[in-house]
Amino acid sequence: MNNQSTNQNNFLDEVVLRDRLHLYTKKLNINKWDLGASSSIDSSVQVDKGEAKQMKSAQRNSITIRVWNESGLIGITSTSDLTDNGLFKAIEGAKDASNLGNPNDIPDFSPLSKDPLPELKRPIINPLGIKTLYSVLKEAEADLIGKHNSIKSVPYNGIAEGISERIYINSNGALRQMRSTHASLYLYARAEESGRKPRSSGAVRLAYGAKDIDVESCIEEASDKTISHLNYQPIDTGRYLICFSPDAFLDLLGSFSSMFNARSVLDGISLSQKDSINTLISVPCLNLDDNGLHKSNIGASAFDGEGTPTKNLSLIKEGKLVNFLHSESTAKQFGVKPTGHAGLGAKVSVGPDWFVVSRSDKYRLSKSNFNHKDMKDKYVYIENLTALHAGVKASQGSFSLPFDGHLINQGDKTSIEAATVAGDIKDLLMNIVSIEEEGIITPGGVSPHIWVDNLSITGEA
Amino acid sequence: MDTSTFDDKWKPHLELLLAKGCSSGADFVEIFLEKTDHISILAEQNIITNVSPSFGIGAGIRVFKGFRDGFVSTNNLTESGLNDALEQALAMLGLNVSALDRSKFQGLNSLRDFGNAKRNWLSDCPKTKEATQKLLSGTSSLEVLGKHLQVRRGSYSRSWQDVIVAGSDGTFAHDIRLHQSTGLNVLAADGEHRTSIGRRYGSSDTPDDLINWDEKNSAQEVCDSASSMLYADYVDAGQMPVVLANRFGGVIFHEACGHLLETTQIERGTTPFSEMIGKQIAHPSVTAIDEGITPGAFGSISMDDEGMESKKTVLIEKGILKCFLSDRAGELRTGHIRTGSGRRQSYAFAAASRMRNTYIDAGTNKPEDLILSIEDGLYCKSMGGGSVGPTGQFNFSVEEGYIIKNGKLTKPVKGATLIGEAKEVMPRISMCADDLDLAAGFCGSISGSVNVTVGQPHIKVDSITVGGR
Structure with a gap:
């Protein structure tokens, strides 16, 4: 291992890394290159009835290198072997791959890769250490089991903390570096009552450091949700008024994010077309932003894989599609600027950071007074959707998804035993009947509760 | 440490680490070393749009004490890197190496080499150029056989893994694994009707698998499905x-x-x-x-x-x-x-x-x-x-x-x-x-x-x- 590329804390030294790349690429007659590097140290614990089941720690470094050959074609390689031999082999691999580069789509450096970065005032929190993590989790497990007689175990649980670093460098002088810390806690309890099926639910909390995780509220939420599913019944198959929780609505939107993705549009696998900008794709009172810089986004990054600064981007404004997410390559083809949503590749991927759904008060919906806290009419509350990888056909717009939720009638709440909800995302966005006022912050974004009428549910009744 | 090959040369290094682990009072210590060489290729319509090679090295060290275990993974395969990882794993269980006691570990068995006959597998796999030609033959077969195909994709991935496992019960084994998978996917569209269909095939330990793949037959299967499902x-x-x-x-x-x-x-x-x-x-x-x-x-x-x-x-x-x-x-x-x-x-x-x-x-x-x-x-x-x-x-x-x-x-x-x-x-x-x-x-x-x-x-x-x- 050539430790010149890492400092004493095992993190990458971006200046040394840049100099090594200059040296090796010169040897191979490569004049144009860029790289993305990441480094992390993570620790985590899981417990089982008070005992530490497994304690883990990981130290990782990896680099992705892109090179442009004499013909201007691009090649890429990734490696976790940062020895001299490993790095040299990776550059050679990228050069070989460039001989098969796509002449019809050649990414370039982002024109914004040397622009000033947004200021991210995120704290760097010192780790608590694995023994303290164990103590916190052990206590949380015991507290959760103690919340209700029917909660017998917490089969899925974990607490983790880590520090990570990202670097972007190119041969044109761009050099980006950022370091961040993160921590997480998840608790999924299993409850069982005599003669009844086991039920399970849980909660997740994120923070910049383990000391800041709101353990109490995680226990409360996991307990409340699990207990709320003890009184369960099958539901009749039919069409229902639905209230999506913020988590569920964000998951659904995320699964269909190819609608906003310029790469998917160019590849022909999006529901949107190149000329879809300014068309109405939802009810007029829906706004959707992608805001990776949101203060509640624990995983915020100041730049994307191509070094483009992250920014808040409006995607749907008053029902109209107003922007796509772009990389350098797609932006060039659309005649716009990159938006800070790119990965790093020969074919550059594009993806959202952090969705923020909100209500535009300029327009009113037919049922704009609906509120899940005091709704008297019969409706189905979808707490969370599962198996999105299997039940969403993003290029077709259809979904058929299992969910956890409740049938609520005159305030009476009955958990739904096993059911799926099915529909079409384009129809769903057009059939929203109410968007509640309060935006709820979740681990994956911000959204109010969203009401949709006449969605199809299959139950086992 | 020489990471160019995993073989008997690693034995003394691994035995020393295992002896340290056992000296600390661990019930069992296991070291897993890995080297990988992957490539993935994507063909879209009639062009190769992505060739992504990747290489990796790493080690996972696991220590058991009673029913508990500590696990540490690292990319750093130097002597000091592996030592640090072992000490971290031991510390998780409240253990530490005070003095090396060789009597606590009886040594590794002779290497059980499942990978010896597989050392040429990586070089026996198709070259990247060959692989791209085979994929392009697949996507052009889709074009010939299908109707209303808006998107045609062929994908290939080759995963080569060289591993060695050493355990304080004497386990000492080496293997080389080769996995290849190939897929064809289409998106068919006609007006408001849309369907996406895909098929994936995979093999282990068969370097010439891609070359022997019947891409035309696979394309026919995908197109038949797409044709049935488009108006379903x-x-x-x-x-x-x-x-x-x-x-x-x-x-x-x-x-x-x-x-x-x-x-x-x-x-x-x-x-x-x-x-x-x-x-x-x-x-x-x-x-x-x-x-x-x-x-x-x-x-x-x-x-x-x-x-x-x-x-x-x-x-x-x-x-x-x-x-x-x-x-x-x-x-x-x-x-x-x-x-x-x-x-x-x-x-x-x-x-x-x-x-x-x-x-x-x-x-x-x-x-x-x-x-x-x-x-x-x-x-x-x-x-x-x-x-x-x-x-x-x-x-x-x-x-x-x-x-x-x-x-x-x-x-x-x-x-x-x-x-x-x-x-x-x-x-x-x-x-x-x-x-x-x-x-x-x-x-x-x-x-x-x-x-x-x-x-x-x-x-x-x-x-x-x-x-x-």
Whole structure:
């Protein structure tokens, strides 16, 4: 291992890394290159009835290198072997791959890769250490089991903390570096009552450091949700008024994010077309932003894989599609600027950071007074959707998804035993009947509760 | 440390680390070293749009004390890097090396080299240029054979892994693994009608697999499916009998039952079958097997990631539960003996009990007998993905389905999802045909994503919930 590329804390030294790349690429007659590097140290614990089941720690470094050959074609390689031999082999691999580069789509450096970065005032929190993590989790497990007689175990649980670093460098002088810390806690309890099926639910909390995780509220939420599913019944198959929780609505939107993705549009696998900008794709009172810089986004990054600064981007404004997410390559083809949503590749991927759904008060919906806290009419509350990888056909717009939720009638709440909800995302966005006022912050974004009428549910009744 | 080859040269270094671990009071110490060489290639329409090679090295060190274990992974394979990792893993369990006591460790056995005959496999694989030509032949076959194809994609990935496992019980084993997978996908569109269809094929330990791939036949299969499904109606929801086709239909058994027969599920208390050994858990027509020995199958392994030779494990025999899949930690914590099923995606994960090639064994019926036995039901010709929840509930999407009416296949339908619970569905598998076949896939779970094979003959489930519109 050539430790010149890492400092004493095992993190990458971006200046040394840049100099090594200059040296090796010169040897191979490569004049144009860029790289993305990441480094992390993570620790985590899981417990089982008070005992530490497994304690883990990981130290990782990896680099992705892109090179442009004499013909201007691009090649890429990734490696976790940062020895001299490993790095040299990776550059050679990228050069070989460039001989098969796509002449019809050649990414370039982002024109914004040397622009000033947004200021991210995120704290760097010192780790608590694995023994303290164990103590916190052990206590949380015991507290959760103690919340209700029917909660017998917490089969899925974990607490983790880590520090990570990202670097972007190119041969044109761009050099980006950022370091961040993160921590997480998840608790999924299993409850069982005599003669009844086991039920399970849980909660997740994120923070910049383990000391800041709101353990109490995680226990409360996991307990409340699990207990709320003890009184369960099958539901009749039919069409229902639905209230999506913020988590569920964000998951659904995320699964269909190819609608906003310029790469998917160019590849022909999006529901949107190149000329879809300014068309109405939802009810007029829906706004959707992608805001990776949101203060509640624990995983915020100041730049994307191509070094483009992250920014808040409006995607749907008053029902109209107003922007796509772009990389350098797609932006060039659309005649716009990159938006800070790119990965790093020969074919550059594009993806959202952090969705923020909100209500535009300029327009009113037919049922704009609906509120899940005091709704008297019969409706189905979808707490969370599962198996999105299997039940969403993003290029077709259809979904058929299992969910956890409740049938609520005159305030009476009955958990739904096993059911799926099915529909079409384009129809769903057009059939929203109410968007509640309060935006709820979740681990994956911000959204109010969203009401949709006449969605199809299959139950086992 | 020389990472160019994993062989006997590593023995003294590994023995020293293991001796340190044992001197500290650990019950067991295991070191897993890995080197990888992957490449993935994507062809879209008639052009190669992505060639992504990647290389990796890493080590995973696991220490047991009582029922607890500590696991540390690192990319740093220097002597000091491995020492640091060991010390971290020991410290997690409250252990530390004060003085080296060689008597605590008896040394490693002679190297059991499963990889010796495989050292040329990487160079025997097709060159990148050859691979791109084969993929482009696949996407042009789609163009020739298909109609209304808006997107045509071919993908190839080759994964080469060189591993060595050393344990303080003397285990010392080396292996080289080669997995290749190839896929064709299309998006067909005509006005408002859209469908996406894909097929994936995979093999292990067969360097010339891509060259021997019949891409035209695969393209024909994909285009036939797309043609059927493009104008299909949505399925009506309800409870009904279904027939699941062979090959990838086995994903249901994998998800709904196979995972519940891993000892990790006993440890968590999340399997309903933990006390059911020797008892009837499925219909008497069901015999289910998990093994790692079928030559060339995607889930086959010469040894598992704990250095144990692979074997065949009968899970269910004529409906009676016979065995759980167990790894080292599973054996320690549940008492079920190891079955050569300790698997992990990479050095970054501790091994866990995982499936290999898992299938329902062939029965005696003909596939058409199963269809003929149903008045109103659903034929699931091709399955999409699925998952199983923490209480055993499963769900699967049906990629290509047909309504069965009076014993005959009628119109194609889309949008179906099968949902249920393993404990309730297993006794309802009432008929198995004689056409067992396997299909390659990837399984994601506690120790990452591993190559597996699912399989079954055509089977009939007497009643299951079909989600639709």
